[in-house]
Structures are given as structure tokens and as C-alpha cells.
Amino acid sequence: MNLLDELNEPQRQACLQTDGPVLVLAGAGSGKTRTLAYRIAYLIHQKGVHPSEILAFTFTNKAAREMKNRIDSLVGPDSRFMWVGTFHSVAVRILRENIDRLGYDDRFVVYDTDDTKSLIRDIVRELRWDEKEWPAGLFQTTISRAKNRFLSPSEWEDHSFYGERVQEVYSRYQKRLKALNALDFDDLIFQSVLLLQDHAEVRSRYQARFKHVLVDEYQDTNLAQYRLVRHLVGERGNLCAVGDDDQSIYGWRGADMRNILEFQRDYAGAAIVRLEQNYRSTQVILDAANAVVRNNRERLGKDLWTDKEPGQSVRLYRAPDEESEAWYAAEVIHEAIRQGKRLSDCAVLYRTNAQSRAFEMAMSRAGISYRLVGGKRFYERKEVKDVMAYLRVVFNPADDLSLLRVINYPRRGIGDVAQRRLREYASAQQIPLAEALARADRIEGLSAQARRASSELSELLRRFEESAGQSLAERVRNIAEVSGIMLLLRQERTREADDRLENIGELISEAKRFEEEQGTADLGEFLGWVALVSDWDETNEDGGGVWLMTVHSAKGLEFPLVIVAGLEEGVFPHSRSLNEGTVEEERRLMYVALTRAQDELYLTYAETRTMLGRTNANPMSRFIREIPDSLLSMGERLAAADRATAAMSHHIDGLAPGQRVRHPRFGWGTIVALRGEGDDTEVTIAFPGGGVRAFMAKYAQLVGEESGLSGA
């Protein structure tokens, strides 16, 4: 059987074009991942390319995992020799092997944006600048931009008053990072490019190794990533870039559309393949999306089509205000459920997170469980970072920042004064803070208590280092215990503390999973992995519920029913884009939103909307006007549903142990305990998954069995 028989003609071309550069313009839902996987299978099976000679870049861990799975099912176990990963994880791999050439130690750690921010804050303080006037966040984004554009501190060209200061902070920041043996996210790419650019022998080694390079979501690459790819591809030019200029929505964080628009100029003789057949949506939905995006001037041009039936028209609903808009969404979803759709088939997409509130309220009141995408990520939680800080110091003793985070947490008697002394000593002796701890008994001006505590901490870290033979999960558990973090949280006996303990437990499970999946108990590998992983990748398939998320978060996803909300001038397109002249990116965002829908698409807007405490009347979004009337029909609120939803407001009175209730986030459960009275009533609910949680009844928005929507 021929491998490529299962593909359509352009998809097949994308696979067969194996010599030289190819740009695959893959429209939304055009079978991009599938095509990529087949191309790789084709290279291996038909062209005799060894998997280890293939390198594939993605942007997210999720995409990397999906691609790996796809390839694995076509190629089998040999696929493990391929390098498939995010830009950042591939960069880490390259740097671990070669970073000594740049004057770093190969035990470097990766700082996340929180770490980075406190480091910058520290620098601003060191310079004795007013932190109000020069907030760390400002420098953080500017420095990130600079690195994305591959500009080092010395190449910083802005010499205004402001620019001079940026340069000062940027250059100090880089020096500090190096001293801490740490890299920030942007550095991973930046330093990799530097390495390949300045070290010909390293460059040729990788070029010789990777005969084929693939890049997914090419429209999202920035200049630094572009250079990284360039260096790896070399003269041979076997690059397959896959992307969609119409879905470029990350310009604001450095993605440069020129990379895709000028691909043919950059890579001489490049072929272009267009994947325009869509396997996701109805023709009506595609027509609407095409009609909108056609208004952009900066694009390569492409029209999606399908051989599916036309489908029902796009429903447009004009609400008096954002509250009614949300009620309408609840009704639409309710109706869809009645017709046999599942809650998880439905998604509400909006432009800004602030819009989620009204939908959360409406869904809760209507007894519709929902999943809010976004929010704090697992590895950014305080308790997780605390445990990680211990691990990082053990791995990289130069990491003063992590040590400072936990030097007196849990409290062990190394207060401000002692910390200052230790830091002074460390900087005078030019040694890491961890080393100063070890020498505490020799440092003057330390109290007896601080001395003892320092030695103990130092000893704790040393002993931990020696536990390298144990399993990773054991070691993580161990440090969480021995450090006293677990004890501290256990003693607290509050809900928050319990949640935190649970999160630490989760971290331990992650360590176990990591060890099983990656087959290594190496601490450095684990730390590197953790730094580059976000949890929303992992926790996707929990429970049911309607999806509430921003359009940005929805990219790459698809749902049978989609409601795009807040379609008003100033909201979507966002007012800021109107001022900054980036409406085309907003339009692409709209295109992304529309193309998420498989069968049913609803567009809503509100005549008046309260934002930042002000009620505005915004005109209907230009993007709605760009959709031909023939594709639209008017949505209506259902009078009956109105009554039903009104009757469904949550109750506090009448709760009793044993009763079945539905929580908006956690779903159905059974009340096991009640504490307190009236507004202070705390209700404890056991959920079938095994979780037991306590809520303030007043805020929990519980719905009883008898008032559920099923009766409406």
C-alpha cells in the first residue's frame, strides 16, 4: 500500500517535495499535523532518511506531543530518535551539549518570568532608581523584545533617556544571569543562535546531523527563531515550514510575519504548497471566515473550501448588555444539550479575559458546568516554586536567586540581617550564596542562631545532593519534607494550605511520571523539563463542561458549537489595535475564532457594555459587517428559557448533608457536612472523583437536583 494514498493532492505534494525548501500554507483544519507526520514517514520509509536526521520544531509542548504521537503511529519505535520539540526544549538540548563555549556551566537553570522579574527588580534597586518610575515589568518586556530581535545589550540602538536606561538594565541583567548560571526563556533561543553563529564547528556538526528540518506554526516565529532555523538548515536548505499567515496572532510578542511572507525570498527556489481543503467546518462557516480575512492586505492569499454540506447559517445575536449576552449563550448551550450535544462540544470565545465573568455567572446560574481556560499555571504556584527552588539550588549551587527564595522559608532564623551579612560575605569573596552558608561559622557579624541555621540548611542541601541514587519522586518528596515545607502547611489546617499540599503531591506525581516516561531520574533533566512545561497541556481531559476561553487560547482547537462573543468596535477589534494600527492582526484573530467551529457558529454583541466601571455603547464590530448577510440569520432569546433560567438562581437555604448538588466548576457531588450559619455557612461536598472540597455556601452557586436545567 502506498503511504501517500490517504492524502489529498496538495498534501501529497507537501510530502513529495523533499529536496530544498518548501512552504506549506496550511489553512485552518486542513490536516496539517497529519501531512507533517506523513511527510516524515515518507522521508524515513521511502527516502531512507534515518529518524535521527530529522528535527521538528513546534511552539507548544502540546503540539510537540501530538506530532510525536502521530509520527509514532506511522513510523513505530524508531521515531524516538527524532528530535521533535518546542523551540525552547530543542535549544536547551543544544545548549546543554555546548554552552561551555559561551562561558556558562552546563548545569544552567532556566528562569521563568517571575524569577526574571525579581532579578530585574533587584537590579533597579541596586541602581537606586525609583521602582515606581522604572517598574521591572517595563524592562522585562523590553529586554524580551530585544532578545526576540536578536539584539544584545551593546547593539541596543535607542539612545533616548529611556533607551539608555534600558541598555543599562539589560546589560547588568545579562551579567547577573551569567553569574547565576541561569538563562531566561528568550536566552535559550538567543544563546543558541549565538552559539551556532560564532562557532562554526558546532554549527557544522548540527547541520551534518539534521538533514531535514521542519517548523510548525512558522507564522509565529520571531527573528531569533528564524536565525536558529537558518543556522541549522544551512546550505542544504531542506526546510519544510508549515504555517498560515492568516492565523498569525502573536505579532505583539515578537512574531514576525515577514518570516512567512518573504519565505520565497529568504530561501531561494522555495516551493509553496497550499492546503485549502478544510475537514473541519461547514461551507457556511468557511465562507464567513474567508469573507472576513479577505479584507486583509498583508497576506499570501488562500480560500478554504470543504466538500461537506453548506450547514446552517451563522446566528447573530444582539444583546442589550453583556449580561443578556451571557444569558443568551447559556440558552444556546442549553438548547444544544437538549439536541444531544455534550457540554464539552461547546465553547464561548472572547477577546479579553475580563469578559469571562459574565459567562461564568450565567453558566453557574443556569447550572451549566464550565471550564475556564487560562489563569495561574501549576508550575507558577508559590508552593510548587518553593519546592523547586530547593531542587534548583541543589542542582546549580550558583543559583542565589532560588536560594534567597527559600533561605528563610520555612522560617529557620536566617532573618533580614543575617541574609544581608551572608550576601555581603558572598559578594566580597566572590562565591555563591550557598557556599557562604557552608562557611557561616567563619562569617563575622552573624548571630549564633543564624550561624546554626545556616549550617543546618547547608547540611540539608548537601545531604540532598547525596541522595542522587534515589528515585526522583522520592527525592522531591524528601526535600519537601526535610525542608519543613510540608510540615508548615500541615500545621496550618486551612483550605488553602490543603490545596497547596495537594499541589506538592501533584508535583511528586509529576516527578514520578517524568521518570517513567523519560526514563531518567536526573535532576537537571527534570528541572529543564519543568521549566518548559505548562500544565494546561496536561490537564485537558478532566470532567465535562463548556469551554470558556480567549480566542488566543482557542487557537489549534475545534468545537462542534462555537459562540464568539463581544463583537463590538473597541472590544473585538480591541480599542488598542485601533490606536496602534494593528487591525489586520485582530482580523486574523477573528478568522481564528470563526474557524474553530465545526457545525454551529454564533456571533454575539452587546449594545451597551460595562467596562472598567463605565458603561459604553459600542457599535457592532466591523468584522460582522464583513460577513455577507446571506450567511447570517438572527438569533433570538427564548421566552420560555427566560423563565426557566430565572427560576434557577442558586440557594443557600435548604442545604442538608446527603443532598446531591451541582457545583459550577466541579460538577455533581454529595454534601457531607455543613458548618456555620446563614451567610457564613460552609458546605463540604464529596465529588465522585474522590475529591472532597469545602466552599462558602454563599458563593458556591450550588444548584440542587430539582432545579436543574433538565426540567426547563
Add this chain to the structure above:
DNA sequence: TCCACGGGCATTTTT
């Protein structure tokens, strides 16, 4: 050391 208060701020988010 914790909590309460108030100022400032308010797209979009991954790694």
C-alpha cells in the same frame, strides 16, 4: 509577621 489599606492599572500568552 500578618493583615489591611490604597494606589495604580486594566489586551492577547508560551516557553
Add this chain to the structure above:
DNA sequence: TGCCCGTGGA
């Protein structure tokens, strides 16, 4: 209008 962060008081 609401949230987050930093500060200052008890």
C-alpha cells in the same frame, strides 16, 4: 469597577 501589588501599621 475589581484586582494585584507593595507598604506600613499593629
